[in-house]
Amino acid sequence: MPLLPDFRRIENFLYREARLMDENAYEEWLSLWASENICYWVPTSENETDPGQQISIIYDDRKRLEGRIKRLASGYAFAQDPKSRMRRVISSIEINEAADGTFTTWSNFALGEFRRGKQDIFIGRTMHQLRPEGDSFKILLKKVLLINSDGYIDNLTFLL
């Protein structure tokens, strides 16, 4: 693979991550994450700043994320039986490099999800904190701000 500038490599990484989520490639998606000290966070509100004392939709450390993935892959997670069929568009990517060599990216997504005869649309903004590793990256932190995070949602058991 030719050496791409950081921006293109990060963009590629986000697209790849999106495709793995779309295709319910649970284990492969999990392999994009760092092996410890990670946080997968979907708050109930954009203004939520204190997950320690506030409930989130998802606030997973590595152990809970592993449990989540194992459950989804077990064949007994009935909320994903049948599985969601999805495609999402990632756009408006902004990248900032921190002094410690990690990258913080913000991007928007539009996700179409089809399941049990009903198509839903989810729109949101995602923050990734990425650490370079080899010729790719590992996810340290991922925060997903759904525009309907404080609305009534029937099923968010697919990957965001």
Place this chain on the structure above:
Amino acid sequence: MMTRRKIDYRSLIKRDRIHASLYTDPDILADEFDKLFSRGWVYVGHVGEIPNPGDFRLKKIGRQPVIMVRDENDDVRLLLNRCRHRGSTVCQLEAGNAKTFRCAYHGWTYRNSGELAGVPYQEGYGGSLRKEDLGLVPVPRMELYRGFIFGSLSPAGITLDDHLGAPAKQQIDLFVDLSPEGEIKVQAGIHKFDYPANWKFQLENAMDGYHPNFTHQSFLDMIQEQIGVRPDVFNGNSSGESRDLGNGHVMLDYRRYNREYAERIRSVLPTTPADEDYRGRMIARYGVERTAEILNAGGTHALIFPNLILIGVQIRVPQPRAVDHTEVTLYPTTLKGVSAELNSARLRGHEAFFGPAGMGQPDDVEMFARMQQGIQADIEPWILISRGIHREHRDDDGTLVAHATDEVTLRGIWSHYLKVMSSNTAASRISHAQSRRNPEAAIRRSAAEPGR
């Protein structure tokens, strides 16, 4: 009032089975709004959601939009969210703090106590508009128990105390008394989910100890892998119980199981200094014996009929939107007088299972959708609620008890439902409300040209 065909509930609800139309007939939902949600006590919210003067949160009692607010004098009030002029909602924000509610349409302004404070160009009413008769309409009755606020759209009826009864009050006590100050906080955010099925599936499922080992197999597998022990309170041979507390209130009762397995669980879960500190504070408030009782129960798992579900750390409220559409709101609670560490653990524990991305509850929701689909096959309309009917028995405290996996809870819900839905209280809530407040007279008095 619109007249509807009269429904013979006795033909739909038998002791051991119920008819599918109870979940599919829109007339029955309309009837539920008129009876279940209008005559008796309905749970509205908790004082912990509105701790300061001016705090409000929008709620519903059946179809009625309600503002639950703490006014300037620190009094909790339930006010209908409807301008007395032209009927617009006067409060749009889901929650917040406000001294006044102002209708944007023509500028009528109400104090947070409900009083009508200002009417623009009031002289246009010819000097006869009586503001004191045109405040936001209060919910006719409101009563509280341990900070839980209940409302009734009917000005007459049994007291909240009689509606709850001692056994249900004891369960609310166990939920709240986990706090060494005897108070919960309801400020930790909200989970919301909806589903394409009838609201009563949520009531039943929450009190169904037969389903977890199957619907939640994948969650239990995960727990087993992560902590090394599989929760088995829902096994066919467990010592867990299910209980009918009367008046439609029912519960899954883990206390006997917990007593037997306390040692086993303690050996798995680490005891931190924070735990020890908590235990010390509990004993200081409640004494050794009651503390042991509270900690053994670990909260409760109960339905307060018709719409308050207490499970683990959460207050859960189902709200029918249509006969096949339900919104459910979950308020995870934290405990006053408890370390941030323990409260945080409460929230993380809740989050694992509940919410639209939880690892348990969405599987329940999937079952509701499947049931709503399945019961369209109604040439054989009956749904069974007979499990354990041969082994339920009256306990010393008068409650009806059976095995954890038994459906004594569902029978408790449905027998009370039948009682409420087949009763024929002559006066409707609307005629009650009119006779009490006489708004027609107020409007006549304030109209520029009376006598229409």
